[in-house]
Every structure is written in C-alpha cells, then in structure tokens.
Amino acid sequence: MPGDRLTDEDRRHIAAGLAEGLGYTEIGRRLGRPASTIMREVTRNGGPGAYGAQRAQEDTERRARRHRQARSPAPPIGDSSHGRDPQAVQNLTESFAALLEQQGMPRMAAKVLACLYVTDAGTLTAADLVERLRVSPASISQTVAFLEQQGLLKRERTPGGRRERYVVDDGLWVRSTFAAVQMNDVLATASQRAVEILGATTPAGARFGVAAEFLDLVGTTLRQVMEQWQKDHPDLNDRPRA
Template identity: 80%
Template sequence: MPGDRLTDEDRRHIATGLAEGLGYTEIGRRLGRPGSTIMREVTRNGGPDDYRAQRAQEATQQRARRHRQAKPPAPPIGDSSHGRDPQAVQNVTESFATLLEQQGMPRMAARVLACLHVTDSGNLTAADLVQRLHVSPASISQTVALLEQQGLLKRERTPGGRRERYVVDDELWVRSTLAALQMNETLAATSQRAAEVLGAATPAGARFCSSAEFLLLVNASLGQVMEQWQQNQDERNARHRS
C-alpha cells in the first residue's frame, strides 16, 4: 500500500519495470505507489541503469540497522543548583523558547536567549551553548551576532582570558523597549510625512494619519512605563543601600 515500505518483491518488480523501459509513474501505478517513491528508490540505489533489486534490499536493511544502532542525542542540560529539578528547569527553558519563537523570534535565537535567561550568572560561552543546545559552533556564532545586533545580549571577555562570554542582564527588556520606542518614533514620523504627501483627506493619507496617531499613543504609554520602572529601580536601590 502507498506509504508502506518497499518489500523485496516490490524491488524485483521495479527492476523488471526498468528493464522493460517503463517510467517511474507506470511502475508506481502497477505497484500502487506514487511515482516519486519509485524515483527516490531508484536514485538512492544506483540509478535506472544500475538498479539491482537484491543490492537495493541489502542497502535498505543496512541503513535500517545503522538507524537502530545510532546513539540517541544527549539529553539537554538542566540546572540542578539550589535544589532545582533539572527536568523542570529544562521544561521552563523550552516553554520560554517556544513563547519567544511564537512572538516572531527565529528558533535558534529563541533557544539561545532562553538558555541564557535560566542561568543564574546570565552568561555562557559559545562552547557552553554548543553543549547545551547540541548545535554547531557556526550556528551559535550567527545567532549571537543577530541577538547582539538587536541589543538582546552583550559580549564580554573574561579578564586575562581569550574566550568571550555572552551575557543577558536585568536591563534586557528595558533595552528592547527603548529600541521599540525609537522604531515607533521613526515609523510615526514617516507616516506623518506620507500623509502630507498623499493628502490627509484621501483614503491612503488617512491610513497613514491613523497609523501615526496610534504609534504616538503607544510611545506615550511606554514612556510612562519606563519612568515608573526607573522610579521603582531607584527606590529598590535606595533600600539596598540603607
């Protein structure tokens, strides 16, 4: 049936069909299989001029054995400090990464940022991230460059050392919000200019006017939030000093 694995008998029919000069679609029709399945089978096992049923069957069996013998990937590293349950920590990490991804962040960037967030130090080296996420150093390098560009992490070099550490801190979302404020200001100004060019009374101009008004209201609210946040931080710091 379509979707099932090819059998030894199927492969003999394929070899016979090829010898008769039949195309993949016709061979598939006779076997009740998609033509694409036949094409992959033949291409994987020597091509139409060198396909042999027995050799293809043996190669498939060998691939299946290698797949069964392959070691499963190492489990992700959970933080067991402070009496934490490593699996629970890993679940939190994955949930946070999924949330960031759903908000539009690239998957690898979300995983790196989540991994950094759940560490008490807030910093890890490239080697740490490679070990924790089971990805290549090149993937980490590209992802860190993206996150740094967006102001979502910083690079620091250990005093007297050569290795860089990637750092997140308590100001992460403050910097992200400031970046959003700046972008909104730019968008609002551009929308206002577009409305002037198009004419505020026209449908297109009115659309830009509405966009600018909304963005300015958002920025006003965010500005108040930032002021309240700074006030809270000042009060907290004052209590710590007293």
C-alpha cells in the same frame, strides 16, 4: 503500494529483473512502482551491475538507523542547582522559548535567548548552546548575530581564554523596550509625513493622523516608564558582570 517503502521481497524482484535485463520501467510495472523509484533504489545501492537484494536491504536499514539516531530528541539539560528539578527547568526553557516565538521572535533566536535567560550566570558559550539545542555551530553563530543586533545579548571573552561567551543581563528588557521606542518613533514620523502628503481631511490622511497620535502617545508613555525604572533601579544600569 506506490507510496510505501520497498520491502525485502521487492528488492529480490528488482534484482531478478535486472538479472533478466529488464529496464526500470518494466520492473516498476511488475511491482506497481514508478520507474523513478526503481532507478533511485538501484543507483543508491551499487547500480545495475552490482545491485544485490540482501545488501540493498541491509544498507537501507543501516541508513535508517543512522537517520533515527541523528534526529533523536535532545535529553533534558536542566539546571539542578538549588534543588531544582532538571526536567522542570527544561520544560520552563521550552515554554518560555515558545512564548517568545509567539511574540514574533524567530524560533532559533527564541530558543537561544530562553537558554541564556534561565541560567543563573546568564552566560553560555557557543559549545554550550550547540549541546543544549542540538543544532549546528553555524546556526548558533547566525542567531547570536541577530540577537546582538537587536541588543538582546552581548559577547564576552571567557576569562583567560579565547572563546566567546554570550551574555544576557537584567537590562535586557530595558534595551529591548528602548529599541521598540526607536521603531515606534520611526513609525510615528512616517505616519505624520503621510498626513502631510495625503491631506489631514481625507480618509487616508485621517487614518494616518490617528496612527500618528496613538504612536506618539505610546512613545511618550514608554519613555516615562523607562526613565522611572532607571531612576528607581540605578544599580541595574550597566551592572558589571563577574
């Protein structure tokens, strides 16, 4: 079938067709394949003058094995300290990352943050994250920059070394909430400005008025919560890290 992969027998027919001097279109017609499929197959395996059915089959199988190995799932890398089950820790990490993603966080950012958050130390290097997530160093670098911009992690130098490590601490959610309050204030101000422009008595103006009132209440409430939290937990404010 046109959508199926080429078989060893198909490759023998292609080699025979090339030996007869047939073009890609005619070979494809005889095999019930698009000419583009035949052209890619021949080009990938030495070209018209060097194509061999057996070698093409072996090379294709070898490429397929490399592809499967490259895409093999990462083994569980869970924390086994304190008698923990490594697989359970791995499952927790994945489920927590999925939850963060459902809340709107980019997938890779959610995975990096979850990996950091489940560690006792709250720190990992770029190499640690590459190993755990099976992604490129460039992906980690871009994701860390995003999380740092959001105030969700910090960078530190490893003691006595030049490598950076990425850190989450107990103040993560406080900083995240503070960032949400700032965005809430921006939306509240924009909504109030819209009321002034559209007119408070118009349907559109009234809609923005309701939004401004609600956002103002949310901002006030969140500030009170944060102030109370910081008052009750002074030891968590900028706690030094070993």
